[in-house]
Amino acid sequence: MFPETKYCLNCGRLQEEKFGLCTFCYTEILKIKLSKSVVYAYPIEVAFDEVYSVFKYDKVAKDIVRRLKYKEKVELSKxxxxxxxxxIDENKIKFDLIVPIPISKKRLKLRGYNQALLIAKELSKLTFIPFKDCIEKIKDTKSQTLFKDENRWYNVKGVFDCNEDLQGKxxxxxxxxxxxxxTAHYASEALKKCKAKKVIVLTFAS
Ligand SMILES: [Zn+2]
Structure with a gap:
């Protein structure tokens, strides 16, 4: 699964411990682990059915996401x-297809890759469940990081589309x-328009 290197894929320390991380990063990240599905308050009725996040968006988890997105450390997707x-195993999550959240064509050109697609591909290898990059971002949006709370809901409204038969999936x-x-809501809405039976959201951090 990982290259023969003994270096931590996150911090670069020598000596890999587990999942490509060194003892320090592995120990630290487990401290911010979220155990169950998380319930949030939403301003509207959401289109997804369940949400899971592995970690709190903090410390090592934050470093991993930033390095994957902005430092081209694509191996962190593994x-x-x-x-x-x-x-997935802990919560016995069952599903038929893995779908990544897309990024705009403009951002794809700038970054060179969609980090969510990289994650979907790696997860597909581990679960033996297929993935499909079937949500399209039809409008370019400003980065969600520029908006606070409810304004984020307006920023991504109607930006996703899907043209795939997902009947019963x-x-x-x-x-x-x-x-x-x-983002998860409008993406799920696009999938449900394509007749998806259930949509479960899984993110690395929250
Ligand atoms: Zn490390």
Whole structure:
């Protein structure tokens, strides 16, 4: 699964411990583990059925997400997938298809990859459940990080589309971070329009 290197994929320390992380990072990240599905307060009725996040968006989890997204450390998608697989097993989450949250064409050009798609691919290898990059971002939006709370819901409204027959399928949406739920909601709405039976959201951090 991991290259022969003994270096931590997050901090670069010598000596790999588990899931590509060193003893320090592995010990630290477990301190912010979230055990059960998380319940949030949403301003509208959401289109997804369940939400799981592996960690709190803090410390090592934050470093991993930032390095994956902004430092081109694409191998961290494997680390993320490993932890996600653990959460899937612990909670006995059942699904038929893994679908990543898309990014806009503009951002894809800038970054060169969609981090959620990398995670979906790695998770598919671990679970033997197929993935499909079937949600399209049809409008470019400003980064969600620029908005606070409810304004995030307006920023991503109607930006996703899907043209795939998902009749009767339970979909696992994957992304790096869950914040207000706005992105997950509109993405789920697009999947439900394609007749998805159930949508479960799984993110690395929240
Ligand atoms: Zn480390």
């Amino acid at each position: 680390v993320i997938a490993f932890f996600m697989k653990d959460t 339970t979909i696992l949406i994957v992304d790096d971070v869950f914040t207000t739920g706005a």
